Amino acid sequence: MKKILFLSLFLFASATYAQxxxxxxLLNAVEKLKEAMVSGDRQALESIADADLNYxxxxxxVEDKETFVETIASGKSDFVTIELKNQTYKITGKTxxxxxxxxxKTNDGGKPGEVHLGIMLVWIKQGKDWKLLARQAYKLP
Incomplete structure (x- = not known):
């Protein structure tokens, strides 16, 4: 009985740790995306986005990966700061x-501004990495 209980606890702990x-x-990938968008680092943007990105x-x-990366890296869309709030997530398999x-706070075209958006991101697991497959934004009231 003790062996079964120990094995059950071990399997539960292992599954919890894996999850x-x-x-x-996943949360690290979201943070890397945020940091890349603020820094405009082309390599970081390219590495976090899936080849089939729908942004x-x-x-x-709607932008593809190439346009998304170029828009941020060129400074056309310039995020000075980004704060994320009320984050939720759900992992199902590799999605x-x-x-x-x-x-x-933004500085698009040298014009300071602010944006307040609701965001939904879709991520896919590729090997050990999470890649951004899709993003949809909507204006908050």
Whole structure:
């Protein structure tokens, strides 16, 4: 009986640790995306985005990976700061959905501004890495 109980606890602890590790890797990817968007680091942006990225703006405009990277890296879309609030996530197999509010100071075209958006991100697991597959933004009231 003690062996069964120990084995059950070991399996539960192992499954919990594995899930926590997967969740932490996802949350780290979200943070890397945020940092890359603020820094405009082309290599970081390219490495976090999936080749088939579908990046939707609150205006309805949709960009592919190449356009998303170029827009941020060139400074055309310039995030000075980004704060994420009320983040939730759900991992199902090798797919994850992350939702949060994004509050940012911008400097697009040298014009200071602010954005307040609701965001939904779709991530896919590729090997050990989470890659951004899709993003959709909407304006917060």
């Amino acid at each position: 926590d590790k997967k969740e932490q890797a 939707g703006h609150s205006s309805g405009k 994850a959905i992350v939702r949060h509010q994004l509050h940012a």
